[in-house]
Amino acid sequence: MFARLSRLCRLLPVLICLPFAVSAADLDNRDGWAVHKTDKPYAQLIKDLAAAVKAEGLIVVTQAGPTKAAAARGITIPGNRVMGVFNNDYAVRVLALSTAAMIEAPIRFYVTETPDGSGTLSYKTPNHVFAPYVPTGGAALQEIADELSQQFDAIAKNAIR
Template identity: 50%
Template structure:
């Protein structure tokens, strides 16, 4: 009887792990599990960033690097997203905060073939510089929070 109960518990744990996204929610983050494939979500994010008048400043992908070495790992890609007018405003209030730009959006492939989009909210990213950047930096973070939320919503929607 104990073996049966233990077996059932293991199955439920495995099922919940398989259906859970690759990135877990944490304070100050946005994490959106989707039904989209990794490649579709990457393409939708790229198009949505452009439509929100933001720029993809950097990209990095361990899965692409691994593929080049002949190793297959689940898809992942980091996009650095920003815009020059925000950079100027941010630097005008805190030079130290410049190390945080561009703000990163992370797409990861889940075990079931779907993908997860996640990012640290810009206001969270800039929070450690509040003593130096004051209300001006908080304003930049809040404005970017809205833009990043729209990007995430549009890229991950089923429409």
């Protein structure tokens, strides 16, 4: 009995982390997502992302991640941070075209830690995020989505550099 319990305790960290490894890998094949694997350490990628967002004239509106809260509970999981990005200019412009589309703001970047400690930067492209609202928001909403997609691309390139 004790031997089985001992083996289970040794496997527990693997069993806890396995779903996170699988879910991080599934980011690669998502329609409408941009995924940038890097050699940059996870914590550095978060700092560089925040700086790139600011340099591109947007604002980190929200941040959330389960890593620190899990650690406080004695659970170790890979680094995981979501950063919502937008600004008031875009909010006013989007609202003038589609109240429903504002449910998508802020648009999120997703930083995940790989087993070697490096970070991966992923996000749904703004064109993908706003696509369902373009039929009612029209060409002007598509222009906003295009602008934001260009900004998100520039942010990603600067953050992973």
